[in-house]
Amino acid sequence: MIKVLITGATGLVGKEIVKQCFEQKYSVHYLTTSKAKIVSKKNYQGFYWNPSKNEIDISCLEGVTTIIHLAGASIAQRWTDKNKINILKSRVESASILFNLLKNQSHQVEQFISASAIGIYPHSLINFYSENTKEKSTSFLGQVVSEWEKSANQFTKLDIKVSKVRVGLVLDVEEGALPKIVNPIKFGLGSAFGSGKQWQSWIHKTDVAGIFMYILNNRLKGVFNAVAPNPITNKELTKQLAKLLKRSLFLPNIPKFVMKLILGEMHILLFESQRVNSKKIEDLGYQFKYYCIKPALENLLK
Numbered sequence: 001m002i003k004v005l006i007t008g009a010t011g012l013v014g015k016e017i018v019k020q021c022f023e024q025k026y027s028v029h030y031l032t033t034s035k036a037k038i039v040s041k042k043n044y045q046g047f048y049w050n051p052s053k054n055e056i057d058i059s060c061l062e063g064v065t066t067i068i069h070l071a072g073a074s075i076a077q078r079w080t081d082k083n084k085i086n087i088l089k090s091r092v093e094s095a096s097i098l099f100n101l102l103k104n105q106s107h108q109v110e111q112f113i114s115a116s117a118i119g120i121y122p123h124s125l126i127n128f129y130s131e132n133t134k135e136k137s138t139s140f141l142g143q144v145v146s147e148w149e150k151s152a153n154q155f156t157k158l159d160i161k162v163s164k165v166r167v168g169l170v171l172d173v174e175e176g177a178l179p180k181i182v183n184p185i186k187f188g189l190g191s192a193f194g195s196g197k198q199w200q201s202w203i204h205k206t207d208v209a210g211i212f213m214y215i216l217n218n219r220l221k222g223v224f225n226a227v228a229p230n231p232i233t234n235k236e237l238t239k240q241l242a243k244l245l246k247r248s249l250f251l252p253n254i255p256k257f258v259m260k261l262i263l264g265e266m267h268i269l270l271f272e273s274q275r276v277n278s279k280k281i282e283d284l285g286y287q288f289k290y291y292c293i294k295p296a297l298e299n300l301l302k
C-alpha cells in the first residue's frame with residue numbers, strides 16, 4: 001500500500017488531499033504542530049513536530065514513499081515583522097527538518113511535493129504566466145515563495161524527485177478566502193476592490209488536491225501551476241457571487257487606501273493581479289473538474 005507523509009494535513013488543502021488519498025486507498029501519515037490534532041487510525045496516523053525547535057517524531061517516515069509539504073503559517077494575518085518572519089520560517093525551516101531527517105536516516109522516500117504559490121509571479125494586469133516565466137515578484141510574498149521553492153529544491157541532492165505546486169486562490173465554502181468575500185455580499189455590503197481589474201487565478205479545492213494526487217500518481221517532477229483554466233477579474237468574481245447569492249452590488253468599489261488602513265501591508269493580497277496559465281498540467285493529462293467559475297461557485301455554495 002502506498003503511504004504518504006503530509007505536513008499541513010489539517011489545513012484547507014491538506015484535508016482535501018487526505019480525503020482523496022483515502023478514496024485511492026493510500027495510507028496517510030501526517031505531521032502536526034498541535035498535539036491535540038494527533039489521531040491514530042489504521043490509515044491515518046498523526047505525528048508531532050515543532051519545526052521552530054527542530055523537533056520531529058522520526059517514526060513518521062516509516063514506510064513512506066512520498067512527502068507532500070503544505071505546512072506554513074497563514075499569510076492572512078497582519079504582516080508585522082514578527083509574523084513575516086514566521087510566515088517564511090514556518091515553510092523553510094520545516095522543509096529543512098525533513099531534509100536533515102532524510103539525509104541522516106534510512107528511508108524509502110522517492111518524491112517530495114511541495115506547495116508553492118502563484119505569488120511568485122510579478123503583479124500584472126496583462127501577463128499570462130506559465131511555469132516558464134523567469135521573472136519573480138520582489139514583493140514580500142514573492143520573496144517568501146522564492147525561498148520556499150529553494151528549500152524544496154534541496155531534496156534533489158538526495159536523489160529525490162521534487163515537484164513544486166504553485167497554488168492559486170483556493171475556493172472552499174468554509175475556509176480560505178471565499179467565505180471572507182461571500183459574507184459582505186450576503187449582507188449587501190459587497191463590492192470589488194480598487195479597479196476590480198486585477199486577475200484572480202482561482203481553483204476549486206477538489207482540483208487543487210486532484211493536481212497534487214496527479215503529480216504523486218504520475219511521479220511528475222518540476223514546477224506546476226495549480227489554477228483553473230479560466231482565471232477571472234476581481235470584478236467578475238464579485239459579480240458572479242452576487243448573482244448566485246441573489247444580492248445586488250450597489251456600493252462603489254473599495255479603494256486601496258481604505259483596505260490598507262484596515263489590513264496594513266497585507267492589503268496587497270486583495271489588489272495583486274496574477275493571471276496564471278494551467279496548460280502544462282492539462283497537457284500532461286490532468287482533467288479539471290471545474291474549468292469555469294460559475295459551476296465551481298454553484299457547487300461550493302449549493
Ligand SMILES: NC(=O)c1ccc[n+]([C@@H]2O[C@H](COP(=O)([O-])OP(=O)(O)OC[C@H]3O[C@@H](n4cnc5c(N)ncnc54)[C@H](OP(=O)(O)O)[C@@H]3O)[C@@H](O)[C@H]2O)c1
Nearest residue numbers: 008010011012013032033071072073090115117167169170
Ligand atoms: N489556500 C490558498 O488559497 C493557498 C494559495 C496559495 C498557496 N497556499 C499554500 O498552500 C499551503 C496549504 O494551504 P492551506 O490553505 O491548506 O493552508 P492552511 O489551511 O492555513 O493550513 C496550513 C497548515 O500548516 C500548519 N501550520 C500552521 N502554522 C505552522 C507553523 N508555524 N509551522 C508549521 N506548520 C504550521 C497547520 O497544521 P498543524 O496545525 O496541523 O500543524 C495548518 O493546518 C500553505 O502553505 C499555503 O500558503 C494556499
